[in-house]
Amino acid sequence: MTSQPRVTRIRLSWKQIDCRRCHEARVVGIPCPTCNARPDPREVDPNLQRRQRLARDALTILDRPPGTQTTSRPVLDQWSPEQGLGPLAEWLEQFLPALNAAIDDASAAPRLFERVATLVDLRDEVRASQWLRPHMPLWRTADTLIGRLTDVARHYLLACAAPTPLQAQTAEKAGQRALDAGADDSSDLAERIDRWERITASDHVGDIIAALAVETYGLAGTSDLLVLEEAGAQDFEQLLGSTSPSGMGFLLLFMSLQAEVILDQQRFASSPATPMHC
Numbered sequence: 001m002t003s004q005p006r007v008t009r010i011r012l013s014w015k016q017i018d019c020r021r022c023h024e025a026r027v028v029g030i031p032c033p034t035c036n037a038r039p040d041p042r043e044v045d046p047n048l049q050r051r052q053r054l055a056r057d058a059l060t061i062l063d064r065p066p067g068t069q070t071t072s073r074p075v076l077d078q079w080s081p082e083q084g085l086g087p088l089a090e091w092l093e094q095f096l097p098a099l100n101a102a103i104d105d106a107s108a109a110p111r112l113f114e115r116v117a118t119l120v121d122l123r124d125e126v127r128a129s130q131w132l133r134p135h136m137p138l139w140r141t142a143d144t145l146i147g148r149l150t151d152v153a154r155h156y157l158l159a160c161a162a163p164t165p166l167q168a169q170t171a172e173k174a175g176q177r178a179l180d181a182g183a184d185d186s187s188d189l190a191e192r193i194d195r196w197e198r199i200t201a202s203d204h205v206g207d208i209i210a211a212l213a214v215e216t217y218g219l220a221g222t223s224d225l226l227v228l229e230e231a232g233a234q235d236f237e238q239l240l241g242s243t244s245p246s247g248m249g250f251l252l253l254f255m256s257l258q259a260e261v262i263l264d265q266q267r268f269a270s271s272p273a274t275p276m277h278c
C-alpha cells in the first residue's frame with residue numbers, strides 16, 4: 001500500500017441564487033429553506049445536471065449483470081487472491097482521484113467509467129472462480145473487500161448526483177465508512193497472503209512447522225510459551241467448556257493459526273467438538 005494520505009473527499013459545488021421572495025441565498029432547483037418558496041421550474045444548474053448524468057452512467061456500469069464484460073482487460077481464467085490483491089488495492093487508491101477528475105472536467109469521464117468497469121470485471125472474475133482450499137479464508141476476505149469497494153463506488157456516485165449539499169454529505173459519509181472498512185480488509189488480506197507465503201516458502205515439513213511456530217508467536221504478540229499456553233488454554237475452555245489439559249493451550253493456538261491460514265477458520269471455530277481432527 002502506498003504511504004500517501006488517501007483521498008477521502010470529493011469536491012462538489014451547487015449553483016446558488018437569491019430567493020425572489022426573501023432574498024436569502026439558496027441552492028438552485030430546490031425550495032427555499034428560509035421561506036419555503038418553490039423554485040422556478042426553469043432554473044437549472046448545468047454543472048449538477050452533468051454530474052448526475054456522469055453518476056447515472058457510472059452506476060449503470062456498476063450494476064452490470066455478470067458476464068457482460070466491456071473493458072479490454074485480459075480475463076483471468078482462474079483468479080487467485082494473491083493475483084487479485086494488487087489490482088484491488090490499486091483500485092482503492094485510484095477511484096476517488098478518478099471521480100474528482102471527472103467531476104472537474106467532462107473529458108476525464110471515460111477514465112472513471114474504466115475504473116468502475118475494472119471493479120465489476122474483478123467482481124465477476126472472483127465469483128466465477130473456483131474457491132479452492134487451502135485458500136478459503138483468503139477468498140472470503142477478497143470477496144468481502146470487493147463488496148466494500150462496490151459500496152465505496154455506489155455511495156460516492158450517489159453523493160456526486162445529490163441535488164442538495166446535505167444529501168451529498170450523507171452519501172459521502174457512507175462512502176468514507178466503506179472506504180475505511182475496505183482499507184482494513186485490504187490490509188487484512190495482504191497480511192494473510194504474506195503469512196501464507198512465509199509459511200509455504202519451504203517444501204520441508206520441518207521448516208513449515210518452524211515457520212508456523214514463528215507466526216503463532218507473532219500473532220499472539222509474544223514468544224513466551226507460558227503466555228501462549230495460557231491464552232490457548234482460555235480458548236480451549238471457551239471452545240470445549242472444560243479445563244485445558246497441560247500443554248494443550250499452545251497446541252490449540254498453533255492449530256488455530258494453521259486453520260486461519262491453511263484451512264477454513266469458520267469451520268474450525270464452529271466444530272469445537274473435533275478440534276484435534278481438523
Ligand SMILES: [Zn+2]
Pocket residue numbers: 019020021022023024032033034035036037
Ligand atoms: Zn426564500
